[in-house]
Amino acid sequence: MATEKEVSGSSITRRNMLARAVRGAALVSVLPFKSALLAEASLLPETNAGLPAARSIEVATEMLKLSVDPANCRWSAGLKGSNMMQLNNVHFLPGDDPAGWAVTCAVNRDDRSKLGSFETVILRGTKHGHLGFEYRVSASKTGSDIFVSLGRTNHTGNSVDVQDMDYFVSTDARLGGATDKWTSLGTHSRNRDYYELWPVECLISPKTYAVNHVVRDVGTGNTLLMGHVTTLKGASRFEVEAGWQGNSPDRMKVRGYGNPTTSPGAGQRA
Numbered sequence: 001m002a003t004e005k006e007v008s009g010s011s012i013t014r015r016n017m018l019a020r021a022v023r024g025a026a027l028v029s030v031l032p033f034k035s036a037l038l039a040e041a042s043l044l045p046e047t048n049a050g051l052p053a054a055r056s057i058e059v060a061t062e063m064l065k066l067s068v069d070p071a072n073c074r075w076s077a078g079l080k081g082s083n084m085m086q087l088n089n090v091h092f093l094p095g096d097d098p099a100g101w102a103v104t105c106a107v108n109r110d111d112r113s114k115l116g117s118f119e120t121v122i123l124r125g126t127k128h129g130h131l132g133f134e135y136r137v138s139a140s141k142t143g144s145d146i147f148v149s150l151g152r153t154n155h156t157g158n159s160v161d162v163q164d165m166d167y168f169v170s171t172d173a174r175l176g177g178a179t180d181k182w183t184s185l186g187t188h189s190r191n192r193d194y195y196e197l198w199p200v201e202c203l204i205s206p207k208t209y210a211v212n213h214v215v216r217d218v219g220t221g222n223t224l225l226m227g228h229v230t231t232l233k234g235a236s237r238f239e240v241e242a243g244w245q246g247n248s249p250d251r252m253k254v255r256g257y258g259n260p261t262t263s264p265g266a267g268q269r270a
Helices: none
Strands: 021-029 036-042 057-060 065-067 074-079 086-089 100-112 116-126 132-140 145-153 166-176 184-185 195-198 207-208 214-217 224-227 235-243 251-258
Touching: 057 100, 057 116, 065 116, 065 132, 116 145, 145 166, 184 207, 184 235, 207 214, 214 235, 224 251
Parallel strands: 036 224
Antiparallel strands: 021 036, 021 145, 057 065, 065 074, 074 086, 086 166, 100 116, 116 132, 132 145, 166 251, 184 195, 184 214, 207 235, 214 224, 235 251
């Protein structure tokens, strides 16, 4: 994590800042009996641009298949050899609207960190009058984890009110089977004071938790876990909502978002 210098005599709030960079992150895992999506918020130093956006980028690791659409800033993932566990059309831009964004992309086939060894697709985008972004999707080379990070950079020249940042949003997340067999379990407290159980088919309005959110198919054990990568998470939230049901496989809506922390990081406060 980088450091941030305060401007002498400045008057700020936690959300209203002229930030050079703000960041949030998430981890996805797609696997029968286990799947995880973890998130945090922190501050990120600026990085160099990549190549012009390609039409599509495909990543295949030992267990995962990942498809990234740079031009539309969306991605999909699933378990190799199975159509049961899927996250489809994941997006993060406000309104899921890529219009007007100039996007570049890069691929790191050997991205190593304390979280493991990944293949990483990096998207960077700018749009006049908007916060720029750096978005990384990293598929584990040997496991079922997908690490996602989102950075926002402010080159507007104006102070901005940093609203909730979406790390990932998908209206088509599947565990296989039907939602009447999917049970949601979550907790509101960092100390995990209590948990709540809800059938996904009853979640007409999204259920939101602050610490973690687990959805499990009671028949197969297929599981989606959403939680934090580290404790440096800001005010992250996780949502689950029932999705469309019909002749096609059942799905649910999932969302991970956060209010980025303004602990020391790259940039200036104003």
